[in-house]
Amino acid sequence: MKHLISIDDMSDIDSFLLSVKDIKTVPKLHQFDLQNKILTNLFYEPSTRTSSSFHSAMTRLGGKVLSINEITYSSVSKGENLQDTVRTMGYYSDIIVLRTQNAGDAGLAAEVSSVPIINAGDGNGEHPTQTLLDLYTIYENLGRSGNFRITFIGDIENSRTVHSLAKVLEKNCRVEYLDTYNFDTLPLSDVYYLTRVQRERGSTGSYQLTENNIRKMPGDSIVMHPFPRNEEIPSWFDSDPRAKYFEQIKNGLYVRMALLRSYRDFP
Ligand code: NCD
Numbered sequence: 001m002k003h004l005i006s007i008d009d010m011s012d013i014d015s016f017l018l019s020v021k022d023i024k025t026v027p028k029l030h031q032f033d034l035q036n037k038i039l040t041n042l043f044y045e046p047s048t049r050t051s052s053s054f055h056s057a058m059t060r061l062g063g064k065v066l067s068i069n070e071i072t073y074s075s076v077s078k079g080e081n082l083q084d085t086v087r088t089m090g091y092y093s094d095i096i097v098l099r100t101q102n103a104g105d106a107g108l109a110a111e112v113s114s115v116p117i118i119n120a121g122d123g124n125g126e127h128p129t130q131t132l133l134d135l136y137t138i139y140e141n142l143g144r145s146g147n148f149r150i151t152f153i154g155d156i157e158n159s160r161t162v163h164s165l166a167k168v169l170e171k172n173c174r175v176e177y178l179d180t181y182n183f184d185t186l187p188l189s190d191v192y193y194l195t196r197v198q199r200e201r202g203s204t205g206s207y208q209l210t211e212n213n214i215r216k217m218p219g220d221s222i223v224m225h226p227f228p229r230n231e232e233i234p235s236w237f238d239s240d241p242r243a244k245y246f247e248q249i250k251n252g253l254y255v256r257m258a259l260l261r262s263y264r265d266f267p
Contacts, residue, residue: 006164016262033264034058034062037058043071083112098119104122153183153195156179214240227248
């Protein structure tokens with residue numbers, strides 16, 4: 001069974017990105033591809049973009065979705081453990097998208113699951129599908145998915161989106177990390193990838209890009225953020241052509257359509 005727990009589980013990212021391009025060009029061509037399939041969205045942590053884009057992607061492929069995102073109304077609130085819940089939902093659906101509070105949870109779920117598990121974020125571990133949409137957005141903007149300079153800014157230690165993306169890019173990019181919140185200058189870069197301070201994981205502090213920082217970013221660089229943002233990017237920057245975070249959000253749909261479609265031959 002092919003689970004997607006870590007970005008390392010994706011064997012050929014370049015051909016995957018091409019499949020996203022196809023789907024994005026004519027999404028309607030695929031409206032019946034997953035007609036008889038059911039997806040479970042099992043979310044133990046808050047989510048807007050990840051859960052909704054998976055829901056929308058599955059629906060646009062003709063499939064159906066069971067949503068367990070308000071765990072207070074599920075048996076989790078009666079003390080049911082993750083593995084029992086995952087086993088159960090494997091009887092009712094063909095694939096499980098899982099977000100949990102602890103690094104390693106998605107792997108534990110995969111050990112007992114009878115259906116593929118897609119890790120939609122496990123604590124401060126990984127978030128592989130965010131990486132796929134990040135890479136697709138980079139590919140669309142830079143024309144390549146490797147051989148560039150990227151600077152990660154923010155809560156590097158606790159940001160799972162950074163952990164997964166860096167695993168890929170450390171192989172073929174110049175990667176810099178800026179985890180101090182008192183920076184005057186930014187390294188020269190093609191991509192600036194910002195993350196919020198993960199307060200729910202005990203991180204403290206805050207930072208915001210200044211006008212001076214932004215003025216010094218190259219005109220053809222791009223600024224990315226997985227969202228939700230707090231104060232790190234002022235909203236006046238949204239209309240700057242270098243701001244690509246809304247493109248990331250939009251691409252999340254097509255990336256998840258392409259990913260779910262790749263599971264269509266599972267029984
Ligand atoms: C991220 C996450 O959940 O890790 N959000 C997302 O999925 N787009 C980033 C975050 O919460 O800071």
